Amino acid sequence: MTDPIGFNPPARLLHWSMAALILAMLLIGVAMVTSLADYHALVALHRPLGLLILLLAVLRLANRWRCPPPPLPSDLPAWQRRAAHASHIMLYGLMLAMPLVGWAMLSAARYPVALAGPLVLPPILPQSPMLYAWLRELHTVLAYTLFGIILTHLGAALLHVLIRQDGVFASMAPWRSRRPATTRRADA
Amino acid sequence: MTLLHHLTGAPPGMTTRALMLRLSTIGTVLAGAAGSLAYAGGWLSPGALTPALVIDRFEQVNGPHLGFRRNHAKGLCVAGSFASNGTGARLSKASVFSAGRVTRVAGRVALAGGQPYAADAGTTVRSLALRFPLPDGEEWRTGMNNIPVFPVRTPEAFYEQLLAAKPDPATGKPDPERMKAFFAAHPESVKATGLIKARTITSGFADSTFWSLNAFRFTAADGHVTPVRWAFVPELQATQETAAQASQTDKNYLFDDFVAQLQREPLRWHLIVTLGQTSDATADATLPWPADRERVDVGTLTLTDAAPEEAGNCRDINFDPLVLPEGIAPSGDPLLSARSAAYFRSSTRRAGEEKSASAVPATTTRGPGL
Numbered sequence: 345m346t347d348p349i350g351f352n353p354p355a356r357l358l359h360w361s362m363a364a365l366i367l368a369m370l371l372i373g374v375a376m377v378t379s380l381a382d383y384h385a386l387v388a389l390h391r392p393l394g395l396l397i398l399l400l401a402v403l404r405l406a407n408r409w410r411c412p413p414p415p416l417p418s419d420l421p422a423w424q425r426r427a428a429h430a431s432h433i434m435l436y437g438l439m440l441a442m443p444l445v446g447w448a449m450l451s452a453a454r455y456p457v458a459l460a461g462p463l464v465l466p467p468i469l470p471q472s473p474m475l476y477a478w479l480r481e482l483h484t485v486l487a488y489t490l491f492g493i494i495l496t497h498l499g500a501a502l503l504h505v506l507i508r509q510d511g512v513f514a515s516m517a518p519w520r521s522r523r524p525a526t527t528r529r530a531d532a
Numbered sequence: 533m534t535l536l537h538h539l540t541g542a543p544p545g546m547t548t549r550a551l552m553l554r555l556s557t558i559g560t561v562l563a564g565a566a567g568s569l570a571y572a573g574g575w576l577s578p579g580a581l582t583p584a585l586v587i588d589r590f591e592q593v594n595g596p597h598l599g600f601r602r603n604h605a606k607g608l609c610v611a612g613s614f615a616s617n618g619t620g621a622r623l624s625k626a627s628v629f630s631a632g633r634v635t636r637v638a639g640r641v642a643l644a645g646g647q648p649y650a651a652d653a654g655t656t657v658r659s660l661a662l663r664f665p666l667p668d669g670e671e672w673r674t675g676m677n678n679i680p681v682f683p684v685r686t687p688e689a690f691y692e693q694l695l696a697a698k699p700d701p702a703t704g705k706p707d708p709e710r711m712k713a714f715f716a717a718h719p720e721s722v723k724a725t726g727l728i729k730a731r732t733i734t735s736g737f738a739d740s741t742f743w744s745l746n747a748f749r750f751t752a753a754d755g756h757v758t759p760v761r762w763a764f765v766p767e768l769q770a771t772q773e774t775a776a777q778a779s780q781t782d783k784n785y786l787f788d789d790f791v792a793q794l795q796r797e798p799l800r801w802h803l804i805v806t807l808g809q810t811s812d813a814t815a816d817a818t819l820p821w822p823a824d825r826e827r828v829d830v831g832t833l834t835l836t837d838a839a840p841e842e843a844g845n846c847r848d849i850n851f852d853p854l855v856l857p858e859g860i861a862p863s864g865d866p867l868l869s870a871r872s873a874a875y876f877r878s879s880t881r882r883a884g885e886e887k888s889a890s891a892v893p894a895t896t897t898r899g900p901g902l
Contacts (some may be wrong), residue, residue, distance in 0.1 A: 350852040369567075373575030376873075378582045380687045381866055383873035384854050420541075453883065455851060456671045462858040466671035473848050477884025491569060499562050508541040 350515035352411045358404040358519050362397065367383070369393050370491050391446075394458045400442035405436060417510045428500070431493055438490040444468075445486060449479035581688055583873040587881065589691060593698045594646030598607035598762055599887035602878040604659050605676075606650055607642030608787050608892045609846035612835035614664060614799065620805065623758050624750035626859030627666050627708040635664045637833065640846040641790065642739045644677065649891040652786040654733045654773040660764060661851035662833070673855040675871075676742035676764065679728045682817035685720050687870035693721070699739040724818035734774055738799050739768040746853065746871075747814035750805070759808035759863060761821065764833055787892045791838050791889030801833045806873040815864040841890040850879035 348531065352358070376386035415423055450457050451467035453476040458464050469475065505513035542551050555608045574580055590602035595812055597605060618631025628635050643650065644657035661675040666759050684690045696707045696714035719845040734740050751757050782788055793799060807826045841847035854862055854872040862868045 347642075371569060371572040374569055378574035378580070380581060380583060380586070380873050381868040382869065383583070384862060384869040387872075407840070417552075453879065456669055456850075456855060458670075462668060462670055464671075466669055471848060473843075474885035477880060479752060480880050480883075495562055495565060498565065499558055502558040502561060503540060506558065507542060507546070507551065510541075 349414055349511065350520075351413055352407070352518075354407050355404070355411065356516060358400060358407065359516055361443040362400050362404065365393060365397055365400070365510065366490070369397060369442075370487060370494075371454075373487055388458075391457060394446050395459060395465070396473070397439060401439040404439075407447070414515050417508075420510075424500075425433075431497055431500075434493050435497065438493070441484055442483070442490060445479055445483045447524065449476050449483055452479060457486060471524055504511035515528070542604060542845070548564075553892040559883070581691055583870075583877040586687065586691055586694075586870070586874045587877045589694050590646045590878070593694055597646065597648050598885040599882050600646075600648040601642075601882060602646050604642040604644055604661075605646050605648035606641045606787075606891055607659075607841060607846070608790070609747075609839045609841055610639045610641055610835050610892070611837040611839075612637050612639075613832060614662075614803070614831055614833045616831040617829065619828055620750075620803075621753075621862070622806070623752055623760070623805065623828065623830075623889045624859040625753040626672065626857040628664050628672055628857065628860070629669070635666065637835075638665075638846060638849070639835075640664050640841075640849075640851065643786070648888075651783040654778050655691075656680070658737055658740050658742075658786070661846075662735070662741075663846075663849060663851065664857075666857050671855050672857050672860060673849075673851050673853065674744065674762075675851040675853050676741055676744055678731070678734075678740040678863075679703045679745070680731060680743055681724045681727050681820050682867065683719065683721050683724050683728060684744045684867075685816050685818045686866055689718050689721065690867070690870070692717070720818045721818070727820060732770060734770045735777060735789075736772050736786050738793045739770040740765045741765050741770070742801070745817050746865045746868050747808060747812075747817075748856075749814075749861045749863055751859050751861060759810075759812060760805050761808065762803060762805045762902075767800040767802065767832075784892055785872050794835060794838050798834045798837075802829050803831050807832050815865045817865055817867055840893050842888070847890070848883070850875050852876065878886075 350356070372386050372390050372393070376390060378385055379386060408484075416428060418426075433497070447457055447465060448469045451469040452472045454471050456464045501513050501516075504510055533717065534551075536542070536548065536551060536555075537544065537546070540551065540555070546554075570576055574582065586898045587602050594602070594605075594872065614628065614635045614637050615633075616629050616633045618629070620629030621627075621631060623629070639660060639662040642659045642661070643652065644659060650656075654819045658678040659675060660678075662673070664672040665673065684693055693714055696710040699705055700707050715725075723824070742764045747759050747761050749757050750760050777785065806821060807828065808814060808821055809825065812825070839845060852872050852875050854868060856862070
């Protein structure tokens with residue numbers, strides 16, 4: 345049975361699995377650039393995880409287009425509504441951009457983008473050291489931006505569930521919402 | 533209803549105490565997430581050695597040389613091919629070892645050290661780096677030196693040795709006290725340095741043997757894993773460097789001789805793979821393996837062309853020893869991951885810098901490989 349007020353089950357599954365993957369990816373990323381001993385093992389994990397996140401993000405956008413998300417509560421202040429909208433555009437943008445920038449920068453530096461076993465992604469940019477240096481820097485800046493937005497997103501989600509208690513968190517909760525639609529303050 | 537209730541959108545029934553408690557819970561979760569990132573990123577362990585610190589030390593010891601490799605800064609691009617004789621196929625499923633396969637190879641010969649314009653000297657460690665593009669986007673890269681073992685066992689020892697061996701501006705030589713202290717702390721380096729010093733200094737790049745130094749693992753098609761080290765052994769009879777050579781005024785005599793030799797004839801090396809046994813150290817590059825270990829000649833490298841470093845050729849390639857095809861895997865040697873990490877940092881820094889011309893202009897032998 346589909347939940348009338350929440351995100352559909354594929355959206356919830358994608359949201360929570362990607363949340364775990366993206367957080368792991370950001371931790372792996374900051375760890376590998378400062379590590380000597382674990383550098384190789386972490387990089388070998390970072391590349392295939394990045395491609396997986398890219399594929400899941402595309403799948404998620406397709407699902408979102410097919411099943412649009414539920415509306416926000418009508419009593420949410422306009423600035424929060426706008427912030428929610430903007431942060432979601434940035435989250436989706438960065439989910440797609442981070443793996444693509446990583447792939448592009450390795451292409452520009454002529455590294456084979458090895459995934460697993462003999463699987464290697466083809467280059468998507470011509471060789472260019474300057475372009476590589478610029479994209480490498482961009483990859484870091486975007487990673488910290490993404491982490492910042494994720495913290496904001498997490499803070500807002502907790503505010504909805506613990507303080508506003510308006511059913512926004514329940515609409516994406518990993519379990520099915522128990523509240524009927526009428527208890528949402530949006531409809532009160 | 534307090535201002536806090538209004539700002540947070542809390543229901544009027546929630547007590548201010550409950551609201552404060554919930555707000556601090558949110559704060560704690562967010563601080564925990566940020567703290568995890570700080571922990572993973574090493575901000576909470578400022579004493580740890582990082583790739584950036586290793587490259588900083590190269591810059592500290594050698595001075596700034598924008599656009600150049602931080603180590604093995606003086607070099608020349610080479611090209612040729614590798615012909616597999618098929619005997620390696622029983623050890624590794626990497627396609628480079630398939631019987632009869634000829635792989636076009638691009639590479640670089642260089643002198644160790646971070647001075648791109650230093651005068652050639654016989655005792656300076658020589659290196660050969662190679663890149664084997666393989667089918668389906670796979671690639672094998674290897675960077676080798678003309679020394680039989682590596683002077684240090686760990687990245688931390690490497691970092692210490694870099695500073696200890698920094699020439700004193702007054703004498704032009706490393707401070708003997710500092711070197712003494714380094715060797716006292718690293719007896720493994722005393723032995724390794726002895727073996728390195730005992731090697732024959734040959735007349736040039738063409739008759740040098742280049743060793744992999746670190747151990748790797750070959751995986752055969754049937755899943756059998758063999759610990760290996762390898763070396764490119766020249767077909768040319770090795771001749772000792774002469775006094776006349778060593779006293780040359782040509783600052784690039786090693787490179788110039790090499791280019792002249794390549795112009796006369798192609799130069800060949802045999803890829804000799806040494807098969808390790810379970811008792812052999814795979815995680816310690818200072819230790820040689822016993823001399824009686826089985827050696828397998830798996831194919832011939834033929835170098836035909838040389839060209840100065842410029843945009844798009846070997847200058848812009850990171851010869852990361854962990855760019856490996858399926859069938860060749862790293863051993864547990866801590867230097868391998870550290871080399872990969874430090875090379876990446878060095879190549880990232882120089883990629884974004886203004887480039888200057890190489891000190892090795894080389895009357896080029898230009899072929900289709902370059």
